[in-house]
Amino acid sequence: MEDAREPAPVRRVASVIGLADEHAEKYVLEHRAVWPEVLDALRRANVTNYSIYRHGDLLFSYLEYRGSDYEADMARLAEDEPTQRWWSVMMPMQRTLRSDPDAPWWTDLEELFHLD
Numbered sequence: 001m002e003d004a005r006e007p008a009p010v011r012r013v014a015s016v017i018g019l020a021d022e023h024a025e026k027y028v029l030e031h032r033a034v035w036p037e038v039l040d041a042l043r044r045a046n047v048t049n050y051s052i053y054r055h056g057d058l059l060f061s062y063l064e065y066r067g068s069d070y071e072a073d074m075a076r077l078a079e080d081e082p083t084q085r086w087w088s089v090m091m092p093m094q095r096t097l098r099s100d101p102d103a104p105w106w107t108d109l110e111e112l113f114h115l116d
Contacts, residue, residue, distance in 0.1 A: 007066070008046075008066055008067055008068050010064050010065070010066055011064070011065040011066075011070055012062070012063075012064055012065075012111060012114065013061075013062070013063050013064075013065060013108065014060065014061065014062050014108070014109040014111065015060070015061045015106035015107060015108050015109060016058060016059065016060050016061075016097065016106065016107050016109060017058075017059050017061075017094050017095070017096060017097060017105065017106045017107065018057055018058060018059070018094060018095035018096070018097055019054065019057050019058065019059050019093065019094060019095070020057075020092075020093055020094065020095055021057060023092070023093035024054075024057070024093075026093060027059075027090070027093045027094075028054070030089065030090070030093075031052060034086075035082060035086055037082035037083075038082055038083050038086045041077055041080040041082060041083045042077065044076075044077075045065075045067070045073040045074065045076060045077040046065055046066045046067030046073050047063050047064070047065060047066075047073075047077075048063070048064045048065075048066055049062070049063060049064040050062070050063040050064075051063070059094070061106065091105065
């Protein structure tokens, strides 16, 4: 018997942040071998098709969220100990584009166009 439930709609999320020039090489090297525990936490948070691109000193991330409660899954991800350790290594290499210290570290982007 097939499961008749509709799959959760895909939520596309794009973000941007600066990359500190003096850390660019290390940032690239670290992302060639992302810690398996961090990848597992992302999967548990229903994150798929996740990419980070670099253009000079800008980093652009894109992911697809396939769960039903984005805020709850992102909160659980933020509480994950290996993810917190990973972020503590990555954050000094990044520079936020926000002037508000309470704003998210990465700046979310508005989707203007999409073609499946």
